[in-house]
Amino acid sequence: MEQKNLVAAGVTKKYKNVEVLHPTDITIEPGKIYGLIGRNGAGKTTLLSLLTGQNPQTTGTVTYAGQKVWENEDALGEICFARELNAMLMFGPNSFKGKHYLEMAACYYPNWDKAYAQRLIADFELDTKKKISKLSKGMMSMLTIVLALASRAPITILDEPVAGLDVAMRDRFYRLLLDDYQKTGRTFVVSTHIIEEASSVFEEIILLDKGNLVEKLNTDEYVSQFHYISGKDDVVDQATSGLKVLHSEGLGRQKTVCVRAQKQNVLAAAAGLDVELAPVPLQKIFVYVTGGEKEENLA
């Protein structure tokens, strides 16, 4: 069976003269759940809209199974991009009712599963007779989740699907996602700000920072490259002298640093020293790598 990859080659996006996405190569392989993480304005939505042919790239190409995605009905029918819903459209409030929104979607996705959509609506207790502009943020998210899951598109992309959802709903969403993934083996790309609880769901993570693709790697492999080393400050400094330190914090003489290195290198560096090693959670890695701590220092 041929593998239908979604491939972006050297894509960039400029708005006026500002390049919001620098040259990026990325391949979305079928049968995986990807997590797209990046800070606000990192270019997540831009990248996703280029991948899905909803926004023309400034340079580069986007292909699906070797065919151009832009204006290609066959490719577009297999790719679902569930965007964040807004209460406002270009010409005023979003006055579509939820059910019309979904019925419209059903026209465009050849694999649309109506029964599944209805099950999800009932499950979420979603009132689809309400206008979108009258829905709460959480309800809008639920509507996009229904759209994404029921599209049954081989490649399904969700932009901030858990925004405004409470912790129980978020857990429910990831379970639904995994459930459907196990049944169908579809590809999912999920962008989110709430990283920690999602990291166990993502097989690979895609990290964007300031319009650059920083990392695209198996989640476990990525996380295992980071280590906390803690102990007395001079001992910790001694242990980390040859290592790349991403972050450092401490109280008095106590010091904890985060380093990026292979495990055996860290073990070798710490050998014989009175320091403790511990893994770093993905959320923290994200903060250190994307430089979010600058603000902390200012505060």
Next chain:
Amino acid sequence: MMRSFRNQIRYILQYIGIMVLAMLVAIPYMTIVLHEDTEFSMLSYQAATYFMLLLFSFLFICIFNSSNLMPALQFGATRKGWFRAMLVNKILFAAGGIAAILLATPVAQIFYGQPVVFGGSVFPLFAASALFMASYGAMLGYASARYGAKWLAIGTAVFFIVLIGATVLLLVFLPTERLATLASNPWLVAGLLIACIPPEFIGWLVLRKIPAKG
């Protein structure tokens, strides 16, 4: 709340702007035809009114469409596909416009006791057209939301038949010499021709590269 209010204002201003633009185009044309000889002026006036209504409605439909367009593009509709759907809308509207003129005849007869479409008040024509447009807009919105462009195309086929039927009826009811004068008025013909082209053309130029927004 403030943001929503400001958006409302922007929306209204945009709408008014488009209306003013449409009138600026329509008024010179109306002045020209109104200065024709008196016997013919009423017909020209009505034609001009119809033209103006067409223009209004096209622009209105353009706005209407673009609010539909965003979700459609988000669902993987192609811009080409949407252009086709817009063209379909156009044909639907032309058919409806002619139907409205024909409908105005009996309506006017009820109100005025005489046929007024060709030689009487413009009001019934206006009212009928407005009525038509309201129902048309509602129908179009519902159809495109519910069934998407495929069913709109089927709808077009049906309306196309109505359009041909209406044209035939128009030709039958309109005296030959008036038809000849109508055709010999270059402004009227040119106006009607122009009315048949621009919004979709401009729409297409804009739509070609437009990004879908959330």
Next chain:
Amino acid sequence: MQAPLSGTTSIYLQIANLVEDNILKDILLEEEQAPSTNELARLYAINPATAAKGLNLLADEGILYKKRGLGMFVAPGAKTMVQAKRKEAFKSTYIQPLVAEAKNLGLTQQELTHMLAEALQEPSET
């Protein structure tokens, strides 16, 4: 000395540990079917690939074995294998931290061995 804020290890290792625990406590018996990738993924809301990685780790160590078309089963002698493996790691995971803390508290070797003997006398909590 304060440990860093989070103590989470890789999820696939936790999955492997969990299955090992179940084997040690006789919740999972030898020649019995181990939980499937999908069951684990559903139960813990984790990516099936991660769950599979954990199970494959145990399969590589010979604690589980694959029956084609049926899934993973607990290998004969798995419990002894897990015990041997854990015994090996017992010093570094339990004894060394224990000794480190004892030193911090200034406990003598005598006091420590006495406490150990005492703890061994007490009925087990479970």
